[in-house]
Each structure stands twice: as structure tokens, then as C-alpha cells.
Amino acid sequence: MSPRSHITTHVLDSVSGRPATSVGVVLEQHLHGSWRELDTASTDADGRVADLGPEAVSAGRYRITFDTGSYFAARGQATFYPYVTIVFELADESAHFHVPLLLSPFAYSTYRGS
Numbered sequence: 001m002s003p004r005s006h007i008t009t010h011v012l013d014s015v016s017g018r019p020a021t022s023v024g025v026v027l028e029q030h031l032h033g034s035w036r037e038l039d040t041a042s043t044d045a046d047g048r049v050a051d052l053g054p055e056a057v058s059a060g061r062y063r064i065t066f067d068t069g070s071y072f073a074a075r076g077q078a079t080f081y082p083y084v085t086i087v088f089e090l091a092d093e094s095a096h097f098h099v100p101l102l103l104s105p106f107a108y109s110t111y112r113g114s
Contacts, residue, residue: 006057007090009064010100010113011047019047020103022074024067027053029060056093063087064099072105079105086110 007027011020023043028035039053052064069082086099098113 005050005052006055007053007062007064007097007099009043009049009052009098011043011066012100012102013047013104014102014107015104019043019045020071020101021045021047023047023071025049025052026065026067028063028065029057030062031060035063057090059091059093061087061089066101066103068103068108071103077105081106081108084108088112 009025011023012018013020021043025041025043027038027040029038030036038057041049041052043049064086066084066086067082068084069079072079084101084103086101088097088099090097096114100110100113102109
């Protein structure tokens with residue numbers, strides 16, 4: 001079993017009540033006034049990405065972008081949000097950060113997970 005990344009995510013399709021599988025995810029870090037891509041992944045059968053980015057990250061600003069448009073298009077469903085981008089600040093370099101996304105075609109929400 002590989003070590004868990006410092007930052008993980010989980011996407012739940014709140015309309016179907018099921019994990020959102022095969023959602024493209026991009027993790028970036030804000031450095032010196034611009035965004036630098038750290039990793040890309042897709043959600044697994046449980047809607048999770050447990051290996052997003054490095055095992056450890058420094059304090060700072062990060063963003064995760066979810067390719068929700070492709071997810072809904074693959075299901076023949078229109079969506080108002082072709083991408084969802086979540087920007088967040090990490091202060092505690094020793095903590096694990098879980099950034100979940102609750103998704104529907106016309107709404108989304110997120111929170112600081114554990």
C-alpha cells in the first residue's frame with residue numbers, strides 16, 4: 001500500500017447518491033504570483049483520489065480543479081458548471097488535508113474534511 005498524499009479528495013454525485021467516478025482532478029500550488037501544477041488524477045470507483053500530489057506539501061495556497069463537465073457529458077447530462085475550482089490555504093504542514101466535493105449538475109458544495 002502506498003502512502004497517502006498530504007492532500008486528498010472525494011467527489012460524491014449528490015443527485016444519484018453515488019461516488020462520482022472518473023472525474024479529472026488537477027492540483028496546483030500558488031508560487032511567486034502564478035499557479036504551478038503539482039499533479040493530475042481521476043477519481044476511482046469510490047469517487048476518491050488518495051494519491052493526489054506529494055506526500056508532504058509546504059504551507060501556502062493551493063487549488064483543486066475538477067473536470068465536472070466531462071463527468072456529466074459522459075452521462076448525457078447538461079451542467080451549469082463545466083469545472084469546479086476550490087482554492088484553499090494550508091498553514092499546518094504536519095496535517096492531512098481532505099477536500100471533498102458534493103456535486104450536482106446545477107450546484108456544488110465543499111468543506112474541510114478529515
